[in-house]
Amino acid sequence: MSKVLDQFSEKHGEIIEVQIVNVREYPDVARLYQVRYVPTLVFLDEGGKMLDKRVGYMPLDALEKHWAGLGYDLSGEGK
Known part of the structure; x- marks a missing residue:
């Protein structure tokens, strides 16, 4: 999934910020968004x-x- 997220970030990074969080290192984030399985995408x-x-x-x-x-709108012309 990280390869896809890297591609997405390269293509749309000026419009949408992509953050990859290691839930083992940041269990508080996992609890906040109720992440139980990997990968989980939170929009x-x-x-x-x-x-x-x-x-x-x-x-x-x-x-x-x-x-x-x-x-x-991922074309860069606004939401």
Whole structure:
């Protein structure tokens, strides 16, 4: 999953910030977002509010479509 997140960040990093958190090193973050399985993707808005959470692998195109489904324009022309 980290390879996909790296690709996503390279492509859309100016629009959406990608953070990879090791839940073993930061168990408080895992508790905050109720992460029980790895990988878990947590989608946050600009204010830090959780929009959605998905468990499991997502290919790049599915990740892009998911953000679009949450109302984010990945073309760089605004939300």
